[in-house]
Structure formats: structure tokens, C-alpha cells
Amino acid sequence: MTDARQFYGRWARLYDALARLPGVRSWRAAAVDELGLSPGDVVVEMGCGTGANLPHARRAVGPEGRVVGLDVTRAMLDRARGRGDADLILADAARPPLAGPVDGLLATFVAGMFADPAAAVDGWCDLVRPGGRVALLHFAPSDRTWARPLNAAYRGFVWLSSTEKRRPSSVATGHRRRVDTAHDRLRERADDYRERRLAGGYLRLASGRVNYSSVR
Numbered sequence: 001m002t003d004a005r006q007f008y009g010r011w012a013r014l015y016d017a018l019a020r021l022p023g024v025r026s027w028r029a030a031a032v033d034e035l036g037l038s039p040g041d042v043v044v045e046m047g048c049g050t051g052a053n054l055p056h057a058r059r060a061v062g063p064e065g066r067v068v069g070l071d072v073t074r075a076m077l078d079r080a081r082g083r084g085d086a087d088l089i090l091a092d093a094a095r096p097p098l099a100g101p102v103d104g105l106l107a108t109f110v111a112g113m114f115a116d117p118a119a120a121v122d123g124w125c126d127l128v129r130p131g132g133r134v135a136l137l138h139f140a141p142s143d144r145t146w147a148r149p150l151n152a153a154y155r156g157f158v159w160l161s162s163t164e165k166r167r168p169s170s171v172a173t174g175h176r177r178r179v180d181t182a183h184d185r186l187r188e189r190a191d192d193y194r195e196r197r198l199a200g201g202y203l204r205l206a207s208g209r210v211n212y213s214s215v216r
């Protein structure tokens with residue numbers, strides 16, 4: 001993984017304010033909807049940050065369900081406390097200390113940070129019961145003509161939150177490749193992979209039903 005702990009540790013408060021802006025809520029609700037959860041289900045969020053998705057997950061599984069949020073940055077998890085009545089775990093999502101199976105797994109704006117996103121997605125799929133769903137949400141550059149200035153903002157944000165010391169454009173290219181790799185692996189692991197764009201093309205929301213376990 002790229003070590004994002006320093007960045008998110010420092011910016012947890014600002015991140016939290018941005019992560020819960022009213023306009024962002026609909027993306028989060030859409031990502032949770034992709035999981036097709038039912039009351040009583042168990043849902044895990046990898047890299048849950050300050051917990052902006054957790055109330056949506058709680059609504060989907062009801063009071064009898066279980067919501068688990070896992071993150072590697074303590075300052076982010078501190079802000080997640082109390083949100084969605086979730087069990088919070090401080091850990092690396094590349095090696096989650098969890099025993100499955102779970103009914104659904106969510107990771108928003110996270111998989112692009114891993115050095116080996118395919119291995120991370122594999123591990124996540126292995127935690128999900130056959131027939132359960134995984135959803136991934138990521139920023140991506142938009143290919144719409146009017147979007148050029150915002151694409152520069154996208155590159156800047158990816159660069160700021162990265163520990164890589166290369167030019168913003170090459171850091172963003174690396175991020176985009178890792179997101180592609182994560183989505184490709186979910187496509188391989190799912191039997192009904194689907195992907196759509198939200199927010200003027202700036203968000204890729206992918207989900208799929210896990211069709212096998214690679215755990216031997």
C-alpha cells in the first residue's frame with residue numbers, strides 16, 4: 001500500500017467535512033445500494049475513513065444487522081465513532097483481521113492507494129459469501145469536454161494524498177491504473193459485474209456478485 005496514514009492523520013477533520021457534504025451523500029447511498037443488502041446482513045467497509053458511508057450501511061442492514069468499518073488511520077477512525085453504530089477496526093485493509101463470510105463489502109476511494117490492488121480486491125472477495133456483493137467507488141478523470149479544469153483538480157487531489165514524489169500527472173496516471181486494476185479484478189471475480197459513471201463522469205461505481213472463493 002502507499003502509506004497514506006500521515007496525510008489522512010493530518011487532514012482528518014477537513015476530510016470529514018468534505019466527505020459528508022450534502023452533494024456527496026447521494027454517491028454514498030448509491031454505492032451502498034449496489035450491495036443489495038437486507039435487514040440482518042453483515043457488511044464491511046474497507047478504508048472507511050471518517051465513517052461517511054456507515055449510516056447508509058446501517059440503514060440497509062437495520063438494527064439487527066452488523067456494520068464493520070476498518071481503516072489504517074487512527075484519526076480517521078476517531079471521527080467515525082458513533083456513526084452507523086459500527087464496529088470499528090484499526091487495521092490494514094490489505095490484511096484484514098476478519099473472518100468471513102460477510103454479505104457485502106464496500107470500499108470507496110481506497111483501492112487506488114494499494115500497491116497491489118488486485119490482491120486487495122481478491123482478499124476482499126474471499127471474505128464475501130458466494131452470492132454476496134462487493135462495491136467499489138473511485139474518482140476518475142472525466143472524458144467530457146467541459147471537464148478539463150476539474151480534471152486538473154482531480155490530478156492535484158490524487159497528488160496531495162499520495163506519498164509519491166513524482167509529477168502530479170504521473171501520480172494521477174498511476175492512481176488511474178491501480179483503479180483500473182481493482183475494477184478489472186472485481187470483474188473477473190463477479191458474475192454480474194456492472195459499472196456506471198456518476199457526478200458528470202468523475203466517479204466510477206462498480207459492483208459485482210462474488211461467484212467463487214480463491215481461498216484454498
Ligand SMILES: C[S@@+](CC[C@H](N)C(=O)[O-])C[C@H]1O[C@@H](n2cnc3c(N)ncnc32)[C@H](O)[C@@H]1O
Binds near residue numbers: 053073110
Ligand atoms: C480517500 S479516504 C476514503 C475514506 C472513506 N472510504 C470515504 O469514502 O470517505 C481513504 C481512506 O483509506 C484509508 N486507507 C488507506 N490505505 C489503507 C489501508 N491499507 N488499509 C486501511 N485503510 C487504508 C485512509 O486511512 C483513509 O481513511
